[in-house]
Amino acid sequence: MSDALRYPFPVLGVAAWSGTGKTTLLEQLLPLLREKGLSVAVIKHAHHQFDVDQPGKDSYKLRSAGAAPMLIASRQRYALMQETPGQDEPDLDSLLALMVPHHPDLVIVEGFKAWPIPKLVLYREGVGDPAILNDDWAQAVALTGESPIPLAPTMTRLDLNSSEEIARWVTEWADQQCRTLA
The missing domain is CATH 3.40.50.300 (P-loop containing nucleotide triphosphate hydrolases)
Structure with missing residues (x-):
């Protein structure tokens, strides 16, 4: 390694x-x-574009508005979403x-x-x-x-x-x- x-x-x-x-x-x-x-x-x-949040949901709206990163959390789970524009891989x-x-x-x-x-x-x-x-x-x-x-x-x-x-x-x-x- x-x-x-x-x-x-x-x-x-x-x-x-x-x-x-x-x-x-x-x-x-x-x-x-x-x-x-x-x-x-x-x-x-993933070899393709993907979203883990859904259009219309608050997390999607906030990420689309420029939150970087966007973290959504509940009692059961959390997800951290980070845009990576210009990154090849x-x-x-x-x-x-x-x-x-x-x-x-x-x-x-x-x-x-x-x-x-x-x-x-x-x-x-x-x-x-x-x-x-x-x-x-x-x-x-x-x-x-x-x-x-x-x-x-x-x-x-x-x-x-x-x-x-x-x-x-x-x-x-x-x-x-x-x-x-x-």
Whole structure:
């Protein structure tokens, strides 16, 4: 991990091509990781414009009027919205800094394939370029079958269809990373 991305928690990217099932896998993994006692934060990269507040609502009106950032809070949740005009891509380092006060045991980053962070790479046959399996930051790969390209003998291979196996690996990986951070 680069010095710029040093945080008091491990950061694991989940990298795959669109259509591989990243979000579906995370929906299965998060409850399993919580059962194993891990507090997990997630940062998701979106490739499109999006709004989390609705037109006509006060938060939308205030953000549209220039509130930067706009924080809306209730008893049940809060959301911080910040406009980022002129920014080509989100800055992962800045987003990770937002996680520090929440003290997660692990931050999973969905997307941000090009960032130099440890990754769990997912590959489903016929979806995207298999070259993604050669990521220098890959810690493990989860596949649905045989790898279409040779993998390093030290690479941990996981079954993409076994969320239990992947959760076990993530937990062990996060524990090992926490020991090195201490």
